[in-house]
Amino acid sequence: MPTVVAVDVGTSAVRAAVVACDGTVTSSARVPRRGPADGRLFDAEALVSDVTTALSTLGHVGTARALAVSAHIGTVPLGSGSAVVAPAGGWSDPRGLERLDGLDPLLAERVRATSRRPALGSSATALAVHLGDHPGLRARVQRLLSPTGLLVHRLTGVAVSDTVNAAYALASDVVARRWDPGLLTDLGVEPSWFPPQAGPTEVVGSITEDAARRTGLPPGLPVVAGGPDGSVGAGLLLGDDTGLVADVAGTTDVLARLVGDPSEAPAGTVLNPALTGTRWTAGGPTGMTGGAVAGWRRLLGAVDDEVLQAVPPGVGGLMVLPSQTGTRFPRWRPRERGAVLGQRPEHGAAELLRAAQEGAAFTVREAVQVLDPGGRAPVVLAGGTARSAAGAQLRADVLGRPTLVSADPDVTLLGAAALALVGSGVVADLGEARACVGPALRAVEPDPHRAQRYDQLYDAWREARDGVAPPEEDR
Numbered sequence: 001m002p003t004v005v006a007v008d009v010g011t012s013a014v015r016a017a018v019v020a021c022d023g024t025v026t027s028s029a030r031v032p033r034r035g036p037a038d039g040r041l042f043d044a045e046a047l048v049s050d051v052t053t054a055l056s057t058l059g060h061v062g063t064a065r066a067l068a069v070s071a072h073i074g075t076v077p078l079g080s081g082s083a084v085v086a087p088a089g090g091w092s093d094p095r096g097l098e099r100l101d102g103l104d105p106l107l108a109e110r111v112r113a114t115s116r117r118p119a120l121g122s123s124a125t126a127l128a129v130h131l132g133d134h135p136g137l138r139a140r141v142q143r144l145l146s147p148t149g150l151l152v153h154r155l156t157g158v159a160v161s162d163t164v165n166a167a168y169a170l171a172s173d174v175v176a177r178r179w180d181p182g183l184l185t186d187l188g189v190e191p192s193w194f195p196p197q198a199g200p201t202e203v204v205g206s207i208t209e210d211a212a213r214r215t216g217l218p219p220g221l222p223v224v225a226g227g228p229d230g231s232v233g234a235g236l237l238l239g240d241d242t243g244l245v246a247d248v249a250g251t252t253d254v255l256a257r258l259v260g261d262p263s264e265a266p267a268g269t270v271l272n273p274a275l276t277g278t279r280w281t282a283g284g285p286t287g288m289t290g291g292a293v294a295g296w297r298r299l300l301g302a303v304d305d306e307v308l309q310a311v312p313p314g315v316g317g318l319m320v321l322p323s324q325t326g327t328r329f330p331r332w333r334p335r336e337r338g339a340v341l342g343q344r345p346e347h348g349a350a351e352l353l354r355a356a357q358e359g360a361a362f363t364v365r366e367a368v369q370v371l372d373p374g375g376r377a378p379v380v381l382a383g384g385t386a387r388s389a390a391g392a393q394l395r396a397d398v399l400g401r402p403t404l405v406s407a408d409p410d411v412t413l414l415g416a417a418a419l420a421l422v423g424s425g426v427v428a429d430l431g432e433a434r435a436c437v438g439p440a441l442r443a444v445e446p447d448p449h450r451a452q453r454y455d456q457l458y459d460a461w462r463e464a465r466d467g468v469a470p471p472e473e474d475r
Contacts, residue, residue, distance in 0.1 A: 003064045004420035005217065007051060008229060008413040009071035009147055011037040011090070011251050011291075014047070015410070016054035018061050019417035021426050023437040027061070029054040037251060037291065038325060039092035039122075044076045044084045047147065048154050055215040065424035066203065066222040067155070070232035070416040071147035073168050073285075075124040077131070079140040082153060086137055089127055091252070091285065092325045096126030097334065099133075107186060114183055115167065116174040116262065116271035119332035124169035128189040144169075144193045148226045155215075155223055156205030159195040162225035163273040166197050174271050174280075175262050200227040200275045201422040201430075224423035227275060230254025230285055232415035235275040237380045237406065239434035244404075245283075245371050247395075248411060249383035251291035253364050255329065256283035257371045266370050268330045276422060276430045284329025286367055289360035290384050292322030292338060296356040300349040305390040311354040313397075313453045314460075317342040318351055320359040321465050327363075330370045335470040342464075357391065361398035362461045368399060375401060380441060382406035397450040398458070408439035 001020045008015045010033075017028040031050045035042055072091060079085035089095060100108070100120040111120055120126070124144045131138040145153060146165035153159050166172040166179070171187075171194060173180050181191040198204050203222045212219040226232070234246035234256035241258070248254045258274060259282050265271045270284035297303075319341040326334035340352070368379060379399055385391045386409040396403040408414065418433035427433045 002426045003061070004417050004424060004426070005055070005058070005061055005064045005067040005221070006413050006416035006420060007055070007067070007069040007151065008410070008416055009047065009051065009069070009151070010229060010412070011039065011072055014050045014054045015413050016051070016058055017413055017417070018058055018064060019414065019437060021421055021436050023414070027058045029057040039090040039251065041087045041093065042074065042090055044088040044147070044150060048151065051151055052214050055217060058216070062218050064218070064221060065426055066224055066420040067207070067217070068224045068416040068420035068423065069148050069151045069226040070229045070412045071151060071226070073165065073228050074147045075127045076145050076147060076150045077127065077141045078143050078145060078150075080142060085140045088147070089122065091122055093122040093127065096128070096130030097122065099129040100126055110183060111170055111187070114173050114180050115170045116265070117170060118268050118270070120170060121328065121332070121334060124194070125171045125187065125189065128193060129187060132188050141193060143195055145195065146228070148228065149195065152204065152223055152226060155207055155211045157208050158205035160198050160204045160225055161195050162200045162227045163197050164200060164227045164231045164275070167272045168228065169194065172197070174273065177273055198225040200225050200232070201419050203423050222424060224419050226416065226419060229412040231256065231272060231281070232275065232419065233382060233412035234281065234283070235430060236411050236415035236418050236434055236438055237382060238281070239438065240429070240431040243377055245368055245377050245379045247364060247368070247379050247381045247383070249290050249381060249385035251288060252285045252328070253289045253360070253367070253383075254283070254285045255364070255367045255371060256281040257377070268332070268370055270329060275419065283367070283371055286329055286363050287323040287327035287336070288325050289322050289363050292324055293353070293356045293360055295324070296320070296353050300353055303350050303353050305388055307350045308354050308357070309390045311350055313450055314457045315347070315351050315355045315358065316344070318344070318347050318355045319461055319464055320352065320355040321468060322356060322359045322363060330367050337470055339468050341468070357394055358398065358457070359461070361395050362458055364395070365399050365458060366462070378402040378404055380404040380406070382409050382411040382439070384409065392444050393447070396444045396446040398454045400446050400451040400455065402446070403444045404441040405444055406439040406441060411439060414439065
């Protein structure tokens with residue numbers, strides 16, 4: 001049976017697997033990542049080392065047809081000999097944001113219109129304009145790659161950007177799926193820093209002899225362009241179904257819905273090229289949600305699901321705002337910060353953790369309502385929240401709509417396998433790949449009484465959130 005190699009790079013770990021075309025994982029490896037998981041900066045060479053370690057422990061992959069990488073959003077500055085010449089930035093890299101804030105209004109509007117982004121945030125373009133303030137460093141930079149692009153480059157020697165990561169760079173004409181060199185020039189950015197674009201399933205190179213020695217992969221193994229982890233996971237969940245909203249719940253929640261035409265994307269959404277074909281996805285990543293809940297778990301210690309479920313909706317007035325590093329879709333307010341409101345002496349670990357979960361779920365509800373204001377589309381859920389039956393039920397109750405929960409929460413890894421299956425020609429398209437390797441879905445219906453209560457609490461939570469000002473230094 002044909003197999004492919006899939007790599008998934010999250011903020012906390014690297015995973016690699018050999019996946020058969022029926023979805024069977026025949027070999028897998030997981031390597032924890034070092035450093036903070038706040039999405040700001042990361043060690044790119046350490047990431048390459050972690051991926052090399054994961055691939056080298058997979059065992060025999062000689063029959064694999066292709067390899068694909070899905071990795072978190074970010075930017076890696078490379079210089080001569082493909083050496084990393086400055087710290088790599090993640091999805092909340094603050095460098096260059098002040099420069100983007102100070103752009104001429106007409107130029108800023110050009111960037112938003114071209115990139116189909118409602119706000120100018122952390123991106124390759126932000127880092128590029130930041131480099132303009134550091135001439136010595138700027139002179140050393142030869143290209144800017146995403147983490148996905150960096151790994152593809154180290155495996156194949158080819159510098160390329162998949163069209164979805166390119167969309168997040170703020171310098172790509174998303175509808176045309178190509179860079180806008182005139183825009184880059186007007187921003188004072190070197191267009192040559194941005195490599196050619198390719199579709200996520202397009203074969204862009206093959207494993208070099210050097211990469212084969214380091215990883216144990218067969219030389220000549222085809223490698224596809226890949227894509228961002230949340231988009232790849234959401235793409236697998238959606239397939240070609242326009243009637244669903246996908247939610248990949250990780251450090252942030254990545255929400256997406258397929259649209260047939262860019263004009264169908266609701267205001268305030270991010271427009272991305274779909275993984276295959278000529279469609280697009282509308283949606284975007286929220287601010288920190290799962291990451292905030294995980295942070296509270298580290299502070300408070302373990303709390304059983306049964307204890308959390310026994311906490312009544314609204315936690316007696318206790319509210320947690322999870323936006324520790326600012327909000328993205330759908331509010332786009334990078335200076336917002338997290339907060340705890342309404343805390344009383346009787347609130348313990350279970351109450352604080354439940355309030356954090358509710359805050360994350362309310363954040364997702366706001367985004368889902370933008371994508372489906374009519375409230376009819378089911379949400380298909382994967383990621384960390386899908387691991388817990390109690391967490392999935394809370395999401396269904398807060399959303400007030402049917403929630404289809406993935407039996408395998410690690411859809412980004414399976415999504416990377418789907419890209420490799422399409423790129424190698426084993427399957428015809430993403431819909432067929434979804435049928436082969438997509439996870440089984442379990443329907444969770446909202447409890448009517450709790451859903452009604454959460455309708456009221458959601459409005460109160462938004463009102464309280466809107467009344468909290470950002471710290472003085474961030475205004």
